[in-house]
Amino acid sequence: MTDSTAMPKKLFIKTYGCQMNVYDSERMAEAMGAKGYVTTEVQEEADMVLLNTCHIREKASEKLYSDLGRLRPLKAANPDLKIGVAGCVAQAEGAEILRRMPLVDLVVGPQSYHRLPEMVEAGGKVVDTDFPTEDKFDHLPARKALRGPTAFLTVQEGCDKFCAFCVVPYTRGAEVSRPAARLLAEARDLVSRGVREITLLGQNVNAYHGAGEGGDWTLARLVRELAQVDGLERIRYTTSHPNDMEDDLIAAHGDVPQLMPYLHLPVQSGSDRILKAMNRKHTAEQYLRLIERIRAARPDILLSSDFIVGFPGETDRDFEDTMDLIRTVGFGQAFSFKYSARPGTPAAEKPELPAEVADARLQTLQALVTQQQRAAQDAMVGREVGVLYEKAGRLPGQMVGKSDHLHAVHVADPAGQVGQLVRVRVTAASTNSLAAEPLLG
Ligand code: SAH
Ligand code: SF4
Ligand code: F3S
Secondary structure, eight states, X not given: OOOTTSOOEEEEEEEOSSHHHHHHHHHHHHHHHTTTEEEOSOGGGOSEEEEEEOOSSHHHHHHHHHHHHHHHHHHHHOTTOEEEEEHHHHHHHTTHHHHHOTTOOEEEOTTSGGGHXXXXXXXXXXXXXXXXXXXXXXXXXXXXXXXXXXXXXXXXXXXXXXXXXXXHHHHTOSOEEOOXXXXXXXXXXXXXXXXXXXXXXXXXXXXXXXXXTTEEEEHHHHHHHHTTSTTOOEEEEEOOOGGGOOHHHHHHHHHOTTXXXXXXXXXXXXXXXXXXXXTOOSOHHHHHHHHHHHHHHXXXXXXXXXXXXXXXXXXXHHHHHHHHHHHHHOOSEEEEEXXXXXXXXXXXXXXXXXXXXXXXXXXXXXXXXHHHHHHHHHTTXXXXXXXXXXXXXXSTTEEEEEETTOOEEEEEOTTOOTTOEEEEEEEEEOSSEEEEEEOOO
């Protein structure tokens, strides 16, 4: 038991990488909260610093080491300071992190972080990168930390796809779906505490096939049941693989009003040759047909994607195919990355393109997607949209939230309250956000 008269210990968490890490950080904060730790935003006053890391690209994992270097003076000033490394670099590098950075006390992988409190209590240097047989979610305390009216809910973890460039199948392990009843309970609990929008998360979220009443449920079934939860106004999900975009999920985009009209559907490349080398298991044409079917179900859906440029063997022609695909689809948003060879992945064995070639292609691609994004933002001006207020804006009388299509919106609304879902008219657009005013009545 914690001594209630003692000052609570302070935990500082820094999160790198994807939304699943954001969710995991919240759960780790809650697990440590049950042991008397409160979170702080001020690293200097922390009794424990936890870095929840990402291994997806070289730059992402190198951030860990530069941040650890910066912690040296803090640890020197306070030898009792505990330093933990969690997440995908922890999983990939394990004890190597302790060797390279002796100031680290504990290393915990994404599947074993429910054991974090006991690791901290045990003291000394600990590494736990097991894929335990027990389900970590069964061992975590109930949700507590809420970031306002929106919440993440991890429904599926891991990946069996083994794209040739990607570390996720190694750092997060095989695909596992959480049982539907647990997810419905977690969602109801979140809603009872003011959450109005839930984003369902998974490295391969649309491959969800969790145990439910009457057999395994698909993501579409889960979405339909969540739509019955009173007070849950908005549902989103991310990230999906094109090959798991089944008919029932596409149909749900057409007939479940709570399912928001935004879909992040990474394609990575528009060249069949490169898609094959990437082991994506679909062609550019198949992706385009899929987009047509999704748009038929929900014509106003805003599409987003991820692209990798400079994959080994990518020619100018392959790159042009990617540019063509982007022109054909017209994305409202897109994330693009220069290929980064990751240790242990099949693509890392292949010769890399000259950096300047990849850099130039990345710039060209980004110019096109920025142009498309800007056009999509501009097209919103004058339109009426729903916005969920997430926080007060920087200007007086201003509220900030997301539109149904996931645009960031600044609304001039002095009477606005966090958690309110309002109809607004868009008055102006920039590349990254919209300005709007509430519709009266
Ligand atoms: N599960 C998701 C994405 C996971 S990683 C999916 O299947 O799409 C997020 C994005 O990082 C990927 O979509 C890809 O575009 C990018 N990425 C992954 N590995 C990469 C690498 N080795 N180099 C550059 N970008 C990479
Ligand atoms: Fe990585 Fe996504 Fe491919 Fe899985 S499907 S290997 S997470 S890019
Ligand atoms: Fe990064 Fe791991 Fe997420 S590698 S993108 S933190 S699954």
